[in-house]
Amino acid sequence: MTALVIAEHDNASIKGATLNTVTAAAQCGGDVHVLVAGANAGAAAAAAAHIAGVSKVIHADAPGFEHGLAENVAAQVLAIASNYSHLLFPATASGKNIAPRVAAKLDVAQISDVTKIDSADTFERPIYAGNAIATVQSSDATKVITxxxxxxxxxxxxxGSAAVETVSAVADAGKSSFVGSEIAKNDRPELTAAKIIVSGGRALGSAEKFNEVMTPLADKLGAALGASRAAVDAGYAPNDWQVGQTGKIVAPQLYIAAGISGAIQHLAGMKDSKVIVAINKDPEAPIFSVADYGLEADLFTAVPELVAAL
Incomplete structure (x- = not known):
């Protein structure tokens, strides 16, 4: 029984989400192989070979893989899928784009957003915005998992010291082409990789207040800035700052939520944080139910005092 992790990379290095996926793959039992499909991605394949627990890296190199187009990467996965009992993808935008194509072609059920491996055929995943955990058992010969x-x-x-095996790349499917990308520039840590996150909610009242109150705290802590969906919808913060079920799922060492009531959608995106600090003047705010430390106070007073004390 062997598991294949489809690596997420930039052709030069392996992205952090791949490392978490390797851990999940190892818990499925058996060996763990990693597929690096890229263009001039030798450096990424070498980096994958150093990941602890990986026994083999499969490197497919072709121009069609340069930007990770889902049609091409899925075809490469399908070309070698018969050798594996488990195909694991990070539940990122890229993984969620490729995995369903693979599952559909293999005519198997995709098991999405797995948070725990109980055994080789039994997995746990959140449902109802994380309010319940479903235990899913699959009888499919090949398990496709995000x-x-x-x-x-x-x-x-x-x-690690895995061997790197080069395989023939599949032909470009010709169904899509890369036109361009607009990447948000940010001097702060990337939200999903940050060790500390400071998030603000609708209670801040305006984009100006959001910046005035939350930015000094984030600067002091070297933190990434996040926001609730309500704050993003109101225009207080950009879309890529949204934390929650329809935003980014985060689990930093420290998560500070200021003026966030704690709707289910938001809690689903941050409740796995190691330490949660909530600042809210409403003692009934749901955020306090998941907080390790709660401060019932006006954020406009409490946050500047916290900044001054740091």
Whole structure:
């Protein structure tokens, strides 16, 4: 029984989500192989070979893989899928784009957003915005799984010595082409990889107040900035700051929520954080139910006092 992790990478290095997925794959039992499909991605394949717990890296190199187009990567996965009992993807935008295509072609059920591996055929995943955990058992010969990375510790990026096997790349499917990308520039840590996140909610009242109150705290802590969906919808913060079920799923070492009531949608995106601090003047706010530390106070007073004390 062997599991294949489809690596997420930028052709030069392996992205963090892949490390969490390797941990999940190892818990399925058997060996763990990693597929690096890229263009001039030798450096990424070498980096994958150093991941602890990986026994083989499969490297497919072709221009059609340069930007990770789902049609091409899915075809490459399908070309070698018969060798594996489990195919695991990070539950990122890329993984969620490729995995369903693979599952459909194999005519198997996809098991999405897995947070725990109970056994080789039994998995746990959140449902109802994380209010309940479903235990799913699959009888499919090949399990196609997307892994919620916050549910697993990352594998060590060094210490491994896997062999790198080069395989023939599939032909470009010709069904899509890369036109361009607009990447948000940010001097702060990337939200899903940050160790500390400071998030603001609708209570801040305006984009100006959001910046005035939350930015100094984030600067002091070296933190990423996040926001609730209500704050994003109101225009207080950009879309890529949204934390929650329809935003980004995060699990930092420290999560500070200021002026966030704690709707189910938001809690689903951050409740796995190691330490949660909530600042809210409403003592009945649901955010306090998941907080390790709660401060019932006006954020406009409490946050500047916190900044001054740091």
């Amino acid at each position: 892994v919620r990375t916050t549910g697993f510790d990352p594998a060590a990026a060094s210490g």
